[in-house]
Amino acid sequence: MANTLQAKKRVRRNARKADVNKSRRSRIRTFVKKVELALEAGNAEEAREALRQAQPELMRGVTKGVLHKKTASRKVSRLAKRVKAISA
Known part of the structure; x- marks a missing residue:
């Protein structure tokens, strides 16, 4: 247990x-x-809008030190790839 102030x-x-x-x-x-x-x-359309809102949240997590930069980039990339696939 902590002893000093x-x-x-x-x-x-x-x-x-x-x-x-x-x-x-x-x-x-x-x-x-x-x-x-x-x-x-x-x-x-809903997926595209949700991704547009999720991307800044992930990057904000990077600036606040909650996520690593590459982790957030990887998540955004994978989500964007799935959204693009469903749009096509």
């Missing part, structure tokens, strides 16, 4: 940060899920 403060700060990151990650997953549900339903 600095270590105790760090524990409190890490807990707050973990809560914020958890909500950010959950929000990103929600946006990605909307794209996937639209794809499963076969609704190309």
